[in-house]
Amino acid sequence: EVNAYGEELRNKHLAGMPPTEEEISKFDTLRENVVKNDAARGFLEARQTIDELLNTINHYLGMSIDLGRAPTPEEIEEARQRAMSAQTSCSCGGSCDKESCDCDGNCDHGHDHDHKDGGCGCGNH
Template identity: 40%
Template sequence: MSILSDDSAVMTKARELCAAIAEDAQFQALQKKVETFLEDDSARMMYQGVHERGSELHQKQHAGVELGESEIKEFESARDALMQNDVARSFMDAQGELEALQKTIGQYVGMTLELGRVPTADDIAQASGGGCCGGGGEGGGCCS
């Protein structure tokens, strides 16, 4: 039997993890915030506008174009207005938490595959930059 077979112990546990996440009250609350945002055309348009304008300004900077004071102020004003929108702000907070959850779970699984064992809190801290010189075994030693 393959480790990826539907009835393997690993795939059974993966589905159990997914069920635990989906049934978690905090996860459901985060999902509700995302759904509320997606249903709010005004908040979505505001978010999209700020995101697109931020990308444009970033590309201009990356290309070596100096940004004008007025376009910086315009962007900051739009961003401030976005942050005043409760639906958009809740969405961004929820999005951040969901991304952190995904990253953390992925990190645990990835490290398990690399180490051949369940990672310890120290393993995770070291890989997350909590160790010397950023951890992860890629510094060749400690910084002075």
């Protein structure tokens, strides 16, 4: 029911009709009931674990295909570090300055930055 109602609200939003407070409240109540249910919560946690495992396997296979061989542990760690770095950088890429900056002054993760010292001041680079 949560998934179906969530999809209904998503489709409504995509059609240009934002959900009402009442609809959002109904969805939150449905979702809260799922989270309170031990069996449902366990299922969701197991599904998340499986998704993470599949992502790891797909990443490893992709690297193997790209390299033409199995990646070394060092190459896997380097790719993991690059992926983590990409997730924590600003939308401007971390190299903006006052003169040439066309970013909006906000990181993707909500931190303002002020271009002090020639770069973003968010500290996430």
